[in-house]
Amino acid sequence: MPKIDIWPVIHSERGALVADLTSLPAEKWDTPSLCSSWTVRDVLAHMTATAKISGGTFFPKLIGAGFSLARLQEKDLVTERGDSPDDTLARFKGIETSVRHPPGPGDTWLGETIIHAEDIRRALGMDHDYPMAALVQVADFYKGSNLVIGTKRRIAGLRMMATDTDWSYGTGPEVSGPMVAVLMAMTGRQPPLNRLSGDGVDTLRSRA
Numbered sequence: 001m002p003k004i005d006i007w008p009v010i011h012s013e014r015g016a017l018v019a020d021l022t023s024l025p026a027e028k029w030d031t032p033s034l035c036s037s038w039t040v041r042d043v044l045a046h047m048t049a050t051a052k053i054s055g056g057t058f059f060p061k062l063i064g065a066g067f068s069l070a071r072l073q074e075k076d077l078v079t080e081r082g083d084s085p086d087d088t089l090a091r092f093k094g095i096e097t098s099v100r101h102p103p104g105p106g107d108t109w110l111g112e113t114i115i116h117a118e119d120i121r122r123a124l125g126m127d128h129d130y131p132m133a134a135l136v137q138v139a140d141f142y143k144g145s146n147l148v149i150g151t152k153r154r155i156a157g158l159r160m161m162a163t164d165t166d167w168s169y170g171t172g173p174e175v176s177g178p179m180v181a182v183l184m185a186m187t188g189r190q191p192p193l194n195r196l197s198g199d200g201v202d203t204l205r206s207r208a
Contacts, residue, residue, distance in 0.1 A: 002133075006110040007099055009134050014096045017044075017117045020126055021089055029085040034119040034189045041085055042077055043116050044092050049076035050112060051095035053102045107141035114138055115187055118180060122191060132165050135179045142186055143169050151186045154207045158200040160186065173200030 021044070029041040038046065053076075082088050101109045114130055115138070121128050142151040143160070155175075161168040162179040175182065177196035184192035188208045193201060 004131075004133050004137055006106050006134075006137075009131055010110060010113045011097050013113050013117055013130070013134075014047075014092070016128065017120065018089065018093055018096065020121065020128070024085070024124070026085055028124060029088070031123050033123045034184070034191055035116065038077075038119075040120050040123055041081060041088050043119050045077045045080035045082075045088055046073060047112070047116050048080040048088075048092045048095050049073070050102065050109075051098040051100055052076075052080075054100045105141070107137060110134060111138040111142060111187075115184065118184055119189070122184075122189075130180055132179060135183055136162075136165065136167050139167065139169070139179070139183045139186065142183075149187050151188075154188060154204070155186055158204060159198075161198075173203060174198035175200040175204050 024040075029039065031040045032038075033040050033043045035043050080088065080091050082091055114134060117128070118130075120126075139160075142149060143155065144152055146152045155170060157170070157172040159168065159170045159172050159174045160182055161174060161176040162182050163176050164178050167179060167182075175185065175196050175198045177192075181192040181195040185196060185204055185208070190205065190208045193205050193208070196204075
């Protein structure tokens with residue numbers, strides 16, 4: 001597939017996530033997401049914070065957090081959660097069309113948007129049709145990278161294959177399923193593994 005322009009897709013996907021969360025009951029905002037120890041509300045706050053960082057602000061913020069990316073993220077998360085779920089959502093709406101981002105390749109921010117949106121939706125039992133070209137582009141980006149997420153190391157020696165589009169990568173025991181589930185498993189999420197099949201699934205599960 002040809003490379004896509006990431007920002008129209010990012011903006012569209014942020015808008016779609018806003019629409020999905022607008023009527024979310026208050027008690028659902030504390031649902032554990034697919035992302036580590038963060039709740040649904042935490043993930044949305046993190047997405048907001050990331051979209052407010054620029055190359056010029058990232059390093060001063062990192063220095064202020066003692067050069068700990070995790071500490072920086074947690075500090076920003078507290079700020080962007082606001083005082084209520086409505087506040088959290090309003091802050092996210094405020095960055096819907098932002099093109100600001102920390103230093104890094106553009107496909108990082110496409111992946112950030114899609115993967116964290118799915119972290120939220122899958123936890124809440126919501127389905128969403130992501131643009132297939134975007135899923136493929138993110139998978140192609142992550143498959144060769146160990147930065148932060150460690151995908152290259154996680155899928156080493158496995159054949160990853162989508163069943164709903166013409167995409168595959170690697171050699172070895174097979175892991176196959178819908179492209180979105182393959183991508184999420186590549187980034188270390190456990191629940192999407194239940195949507196996958198093949199002799200390599202147990203190996204991938206042990207590396208998540």
